[in-house]
Amino acid sequence: MLKEVPFYFVRHGETDWNLNRKAQGQIDIPLNATGIEQARAAAEIVRGLGIRSICSSPLSRAYETARHACDAAGCTITLVDELMECNLGADEGRDGGDWFMDWREGRYLPDGAEVYEDFLSRALRGVNKALEAEGPVLVVAHGGVFWSVLRHARIDSIPYAMNGQVMRLDPPGGERTHWHAEALTGAAIPLRPSSETRS
Template sequence: MSTLIQAPFWFLRHGETDWNAQNLAQGNVDIPLNAHGIAQARRAAAALVGRGIEAIAVSPLGRARQTADIAAATLGVPVEIVPDLREVAFGVEEGRPMGAWFTDWFAGRATPEGGEPFGALRVRACLALNRVLAVERRWLVVAHGGLFRAVRAEMGLTAAVRTANGVPIFCLPPTAAGETWRLLSPAEVDQWAAGTPAADGAG
């Protein structure tokens, strides 16, 4: 059973950086958004208008804070920095190409030297999200792809799915025993709200 607080929230991975475009592991290296990433953040913010978002919780890393600041300016809501929403540390692999080591990491088989084990990240991510969700607001959480793999695992979903940069995901908790969380795109949220069945569009 998921240990996450059973409350809906929006999640947004930061916009693209040059290292994302080059498929390099960023981890805790603070790479800024590139022009495409800024445009992605603006599109995401526009897609979130009218969704009832009341506050933004964000990783302290610059690429996430840039994304959150763009969303906050559009939505007119406050931003709270949550240190434990930072991306996982990849140790010696930071700045190097993503490869088989990354699959081994999120499968729990190996951790790069100086890196954070996937199991430890799951605990950290869950505790950080629970501190946010314990405050009864409609939250937008702006953070990172590696961290969201850990969140997915806590939700009972596969960690072997890449979260796209700058694409909002509505995280909907289970409504009955035996169900898992559902991850919906803005369009799927509209279908769901209208009573039309929607798939788990975020994978």
């Protein structure tokens, strides 16, 4: 279960492999020039949020994004291994395609890769570990980790976070009976609870 506290999430800035639609997984690909600009822009949004703790994946594309946010927020970064992107085994570096959806739906498992459901559980542990820090917490991680957030917040109306996008997530409370997410880098994203029962 996702710990029910408000938090912020930033997906790392763009890399050349994002641009070329290659599966990065846990290969440590650095930000490209666009990604650095996205990280700087995200940091300017973070500057005004009162962030007290930043927790990041140790992969450099996330850590460098977090470092810009850290400079803006004036707090330290805690690395959380469980926030790393999914391990795609032998298919890391492969061009995207049908194989990737087959992996997500359990029809295919690359040699040495994580099972998709195991990855979502591991990523949830990482987010919950981050949310034990003093809040407001900023989690800086990967698109796959955000899938886990969406799954466990029971949100199914947004497919992913864009590179460098700052998201605010608020748990149920008051008159709101489900999680709410808002993209602070653009218009609010109306979200609805998933009809699927998820833990």
